[in-house]
Amino acid sequence: MENKTPQRDKAIRTRQKLLETTFEQIAANGYHNITVDKIASAAGVSTGSAYRYFKNKKEMLLATIEYYYGNIQEFSQTQDSHLTEFSTLEEMLTYVLDQFYAIHKKYYAIHEELESLRHIDPDIKAAYDQILQQSMEELIRKLPAQYATLPNLKERLYLGISILENYAHTQMEDSSTRQYDMDALKNLSIQVVNGLLSDI
Structure with missing residues (x-):
């Protein structure tokens, strides 16, 4: 059976990074001045990956x-x-x-x-x-x-x-x-x- 733990750990870290970056971006620029693209870029994550974790x-x-x-x-x-x-x-x-x-x-x-x-x-x-x-x-x-x-x-x-x-x-x-x-x-x-x- 394939070990899913590394993939799961990576997913947790990616989601955490997106949350931390959203937090930082809202604090620095305001909610209305940021986009999912900007958050993903600042987090070092592709926009497609960001949308796998959050709808919008x-x-x-x-x-x-x-x-x-x-x-x-x-x-x-x-x-x-x-x-x-x-x-x-x-x-x-x-x-x-x-x-x-x-x-x-x-x-x-x-x-x-x-x-x-x-x-x-x-x-x-x-x-x-x-x-x-x-x-x-x-x-x-x-x-x-x-x-x-x-x-x-x-x-x-x-x-x-x-x-x-x-x-x-x-x-x-x-x-x-x-x-x-x-x-x-x-x-x-x-x-x-x-x-x-x-x-x-």
Whole structure:
């Protein structure tokens, strides 16, 4: 019986390379300025090979959203062990906010592109919303048991994440045009989220 493992491994590597290149091309040039041909060329893959893995550019994008989420998950999971090091919720939130900013800084370009696309394409919105739902469920699972008693926990977390994300977005702005004291904004963000999660 013919050994299919080398062929399968090559197929996995090729698909991975196409996803990584799609990710890079969208971040660098924007979704509407790239084509399957350009992605394949940048990946060192023939256009015909690219179409064997993906039907069109949109399918590549949807697969890239999953890839993007997987990268964030991998990054965040490496930080989980640190969450037990803090004696207060405020200390933990300070750490989490710094990690939030690090993720936004690392993936800022593609994050902004996906945020824009999800408002105009229902398929992209559905994929994005599913990832947000999965992220919320995972966050709830990671919380200490005492937080399970909080009323409207999901809504509190939604507001808290929105506040942290808004801080990260503002931090990414050009400092010369920034209108806010970032130290004050950081401290206030932590205080507000702390208040949302302290009613236990």
